[in-house]
Amino acid sequence: MVKLLDLSLGVSLSMTRFLSQEKTLNRVNQIKKAKLNSVEFGLLSCAIGQTRIPGINPFPTEKQSKSVAELFDNSEYYFSVHAPYRISATTEEESKLKYSKSNLSATLKVTDWLNGHHVTFHAGSFKKKHNNSHVEKVLKNWEEWRQEKAYNAKLAPEVGGKYNSFADFFTLVEITGGIDNCLMTWDISHDFARGGNIIDEGAILNRLEKLDQAFDLNSTNRLPMHFSGMVVGKTGEKHHTLLGKGNGVPWELVFSVLKEQNFLSKVNLICESKVPKGEKMKGNSVSDALKAREFLESNQVVKQYKGKPGNLDFYFN
Numbered sequence: 001m002v003k004l005l006d007l008s009l010g011v012s013l014s015m016t017r018f019l020s021q022e023k024t025l026n027r028v029n030q031i032k033k034a035k036l037n038s039v040e041f042g043l044l045s046c047a048i049g050q051t052r053i054p055g056i057n058p059f060p061t062e063k064q065s066k067s068v069a070e071l072f073d074n075s076e077y078y079f080s081v082h083a084p085y086r087i088s089a090t091t092e093e094e095s096k097l098k099y100s101k102s103n104l105s106a107t108l109k110v111t112d113w114l115n116g117h118h119v120t121f122h123a124g125s126f127k128k129k130h131n132n133s134h135v136e137k138v139l140k141n142w143e144e145w146r147q148e149k150a151y152n153a154k155l156a157p158e159v160g161g162k163y164n165s166f167a168d169f170f171t172l173v174e175i176t177g178g179i180d181n182c183l184m185t186w187d188i189s190h191d192f193a194r195g196g197n198i199i200d201e202g203a204i205l206n207r208l209e210k211l212d213q214a215f216d217l218n219s220t221n222r223l224p225m226h227f228s229g230m231v232v233g234k235t236g237e238k239h240h241t242l243l244g245k246g247n248g249v250p251w252e253l254v255f256s257v258l259k260e261q262n263f264l265s266k267v268n269l270i271c272e273s274k275v276p277k278g279e280k281m282k283g284n285s286v287s288d289a290l291k292a293r294e295f296l297e298s299n300q301v302v303k304q305y306k307g308k309p310g311n312l313d314f315y316f317n
């Protein structure tokens, strides 16, 4: 067995102002028991000023955030945060941009309390035409503002799973790589779902090369990566599932290339697997993270994708 000291691998832990102590402790214990060393705190249902809407919760407080972080031995964990869904950089409406920025501000605050490295967020989707230059302007503005406010956590917009969402891998690496101190989140299941070519070795190598050119990656400034199983439809992502289910995300192939290229010390791997609602399957994000670790620590190398990418190969790039 290969010991990968440089591996940063984990799962997410949901947080809101109303999180129950019991649920949190359960999750913390699962993570510790599995000896994972990375946690992505999920603020997905949080929002400011809309607390009367069912399913929407206020952000965690400073005291709460710090006490959750203290449940882990801080120095041994790599922390990050996933922002709420209510952030959009694609919208051209001033009021919506303002509201997005307020939610991002609250998210950055929590991330700094947790001592998290970055904030992963979905940058939004396009209704009609893809207006990438508008999003670029917004992201630049947010980055300048983040620095003015002296927030420590970096911004890391995520590769979107739907064809209409911002953005595909190459657009994102080009835009965020051009903004000083900005990062991006490479969700390989989203990349796959929207028709990104991660099913052959050469294409994956090409992506790693782009990442190396765009960012200064090392063991303290890791590229956030998400992985999970994925069910793909005509417009891209339908929903997450367990590894090996759905349309067969080529995680073993991608991880083999990461390993061969000594890239594991430059990435932060978060497993987002889950059993889809209403389905019966054995497993969860923790067991899939362990599956990934077992694969990475073994001598196995996968050179070829054997699955079927679904019906999306017409726009693979």
Ligand SMILES: [Zn+2]
Residues within 6 Å of the ligand: 158, 187, 226, 272
């Ligand atoms: Zn993701």
